[in-house]
Amino acid sequence: MNLDPDPQAEAFRAEVRAWLTASVPDPPLPSVNTAEGFAAHREWERQLASARLAVVSWPERYGGRDATLAQWLVFEEEYYRAGGPVRVGQNGLFLLAPTLFAHGTAEQQDRILPPMATAEHVWAQAWSEPGAGSDLAAIRSMAVRVRGDSEGGTGRRVGGGGWRLSGQKTWSTRAALADRAFGLFRSDPGAERHRGLTYRMFDLRAPGVTVRPIAQLDGEPGFAEIFLDDVFVPDADVIGAPGEGWRVAMSTASHERGLSLRSPGRFLAAADRLIGLWQRSGDPSATLGERVADAWIGARAYQLHTFGTVAALEAGGSLGPESSLGKVFWSELDVDICETALDLLGPGAEVLGRPAPDGDWIGSHLFSLAGPIYAGTNEIQRSVIAERLLGLPR
């Protein structure tokens, strides 16, 4: 393990820090789940993209810098240290983009990635269904093959044929205000349930799509359900081969659980804010210091563990079931950090939207409670760890 700073990464850090210090909005942007806030976050992404900081790990031709994973971690640390806004495009950036890099055609990459990088197109994910939560392979939304001369759902004439989508998706983060979505659909009901699925993208404003916002625990419409009634999708918007959707989706699922979804900077920033809160509070009960220490220890452990993962990936390794370790670790750490902060705030903890220096801990807390559920529940992750890393029987 080498913990010495890499001079190139540190030069990059200095650039990122300077830009963010000058650019991060103060006061913070309105909530991303309002129309006004969504537009403001989209504009923020455009600014990030013009500084070529929106997608640093992507190739230059799509707006990135070909940054190494280690440099990407530097960017993330600085982003959270500076208190940068929520990344409105994160579902596309961290879930769809890795899938396109691994399985998309050159035409799809050229067409989809540049407007994703600038947030001209914001993507939502459409995985879960009313009957398919943890058991994702139980999805029933259908994709039916249609002939080659149909009118495209996006309004353009499509020569190559396509598919008609029907069914219902739910818990689609950001779908209430996003432009497009991606997910799995059953294209061969006769096949074994993991084999009859196809991965596809669709326009949330296409004819036949109805989006209904759902208020989350914090009262904001962060979720939506999506109803699809005979929605046309051209062949060009299928990723990978029809019937290969499960394999395509799972090959990048570890991105969501692991590295790209929650980088260590997020928790180091939270632990740092918590230390400040503890100092200001004077720890009235004199018992919370140990939990504050544990918050930082956890954040630091996650950072160091991530360095190890990055080193292994850069040496040609791959991220397999090990990503489940990190998913459980960070999601529980996040809950612990926020609960410690609320205990320090005492009777005032429930007040929403506290300004700096304390910050909106109750909002962070409500969001942290989702962590053990999304991206594969922690129960699913623990079973993966037990079966695939410890070798316990299925």
Add this chain to the structure above:
Amino acid sequence: MRFALSDEQRQFALGAHPVDLVVACEELGHHPLPGPVAESVAAVPQLLAALLTGARARDWLAALASGDLIATLARPPLLPCALDADAAGLALLADAGSVWSALPGARLESADRARRLFAVTPDQALATGPDAVTAVSRAIDHGTLASAALLLGAGRGLLEASTRHARTREQFGRPVGAFQAVKHALADVLIGLEFARPMLYAAAIALGGNAPTTARDISAARVACADAARRAARAALQVHGAIGYTLECDISLWLAKVRSLSSTWGSQAEHRAVVLAALVQDRAGAWS
């Protein structure tokens, strides 16, 4: 009883890098070796090398490196007793600023039957003054780091034993490891160990480089390793069931050692306090 950390090129007892020390001690905890391991391979060599010159010190250090000499140490209140002081070739007693050779007194029974505790009294004064203050502190740093590594190794040993048992022990017609409650408990053990190990290595690197964060990093590593080992111990006993609650079952060796080691070389509360004080003093440093 004979152990040492050395190879042909280097005498580890004299110049082991702390990374070598934690790698070796994790394995010693994994087995779990009885005796004053952290004292003899980590703390005492540091004390002797820093404080003593001349033939006697050279002989002791060479004997420690070859495994011919086992040393033990009492440093009240962190280490109130010296382990195996009757059998060790060299017993030392230290306080914050002085070091003595020590004479074993009454033996106390430990819940860990492999830990033979002795009260000690000072014999000859070996060093005192500002150099001794530094040397004792550095020796305790090395011993604490070694204890963290021993705990991590013990946790790994417990997890491996538990996984083996869960794969083979059948109830209700299936291996107990097929039940989700057992799977999830052992998954949590693995998570704890996997996220403690990089803390241990980072602390070893800090100590080896005399980084300003050394005290913080050693204490953080000790908190993480001891918590992970304690979780492993609880899960191991539960997964083994009644057989685990007997001296016939090998996990008793690790269970006792985890309990004893996680209360010596500083309590978890003391180490958390060290971490917090360091963070408050250097907020910017919390990022690395």
